[in-house]
Amino acid sequence: MNVSISNASEKPIYQQLVEQISAQILKGELESGYCLPPIRQAALELGVSVITVKKAWEELERSGLINTVTGKGCFVAEFSSDKILQIRNEMILKQMENDTSYYKSFGLTMDEVMELLKKIY
Amino acid sequence: MNVSISNASEKPIYQQLVEQISAQILKGELESGYCLPPIRQAALELGVSVITVKKAWEELERSGLINTVTGKGCFVAEFSSDKILQIRNEMILKQMENDTSYYKSFGLTMDEVMELLKKIY
Amino acid sequence: MNVSISNASEKPIYQQLVEQISAQILKGELESGYCLPPIRQAALELGVSVITVKKAWEELERSGLINTVTGKGCFVAEFSSDKILQIRNEMILKQMENDTSYYKSFGLTMDEVMELLKKIY
């Protein structure tokens, strides 16, 4: 449970959880078959409500990243490494399309975006 | 009033307004001194409540982009072109920092991000 | 017409006029019998609406500081110097009562207020 949540963030807590767990799975940090902690324990560790954790786990299951086995726990789903790459790219592309449309709305050219990215990275 | 709002969007309407008007001012499409349409007229055109428009206008005033004069109307504030560039860059940098941290959380290198951006742009 | 108005101020324009003209009369800068400029001329000089000036003149008349003679103009009223002092003190006291209640609401003692005043004056 190497995640950090922030009440001050504009993002809802459950979504912060989803994003961080998703990223860890897609980067291979959480391997297939890995058993996530029970929601009550996770809630305690993170200092959030059980309901919040449950909502995050549900969304992870919906997106196919974990499987919930009633009475046993929640396990990271089995993926081929190709499949992982595909999912990861889809998520990133979707986000990136939003970002670029934002930059374009300010009249930024691709070259300007590249310049700024270099500085930040 | 060249703005488009979407009820389906996850962003609140008033924020969509703020972003689009801000962008237009910072791109120079709305010049200093330009008088925005009265809030009631804008509300009619956009098919939203007067209060929603007002909330957006208030936020624009708070960020210094417009001045509202009771009984007269709301006017685009006076800027030096340097000042415009500075504000625009601050807004874009702030957004870009969020974006890059998202990409990084998936383990993307700068070069990979560049590649993807080129395809999308 | 040695007055300055500000659209950006939180005070309405007509009230800014009333306060500045009142102060000038009570300080003796505008003498009894002095003829104020016609409202149209004053409006032009100040860059405000005729209606706004009229409203200010009306309020000055209501408080007894000027007399309007139809067809001739608006004249500063006749006062004994005692009367002037009395009116001035009333206006200042009224204002000062508001100010002190504000300071008190922050728990400031009189000594602290004195200290701060010395620095500002």
Next chain:
Amino acid sequence: MNVSISNASEKPIYQQLVEQISAQILKGELESGYCLPPIRQAALELGVSVITVKKAWEELERSGLINTVTGKGCFVAEFSSDKILQIRNEMILKQMENDTSYYKSFGLTMDEVMELLKKIY
């Protein structure tokens, strides 16, 4: 919720709320972490609309005096006592500059102002 509002006042209700709550926080009457009553309950107690309370709370948040956490409530922000003093002094100084410029416009000297303040306090 030790606040009193006046419909007759020239100040808008939401601003009366802001000023009174601000003062209480800056005086230390409301401690860091204190949870303000839910906006709906506060609205009931005060006999005003929920929206009016919300507008006040929003302004308090904007000025950094409280933090609102969706679904949990609104909490007095964490301050060092130095920070509190600094903010308090800024607010008072700003107000006092307005006051003194008013006094000066009537030709009052500092000593006269002191005299009058002593009587009132």
Next chain:
DNA sequence: GTGGTCTAGACCACA
């Protein structure tokens, strides 16, 4: 349960 957003409709002060 909390706050967040939006609506429709009203009244007022200001210009």
Next chain:
DNA sequence: GTGGTCTAGACCACG
């Protein structure tokens, strides 16, 4: 005519 404030009531997302 303009913006400024307030109301009552509704629906949603979050916890």
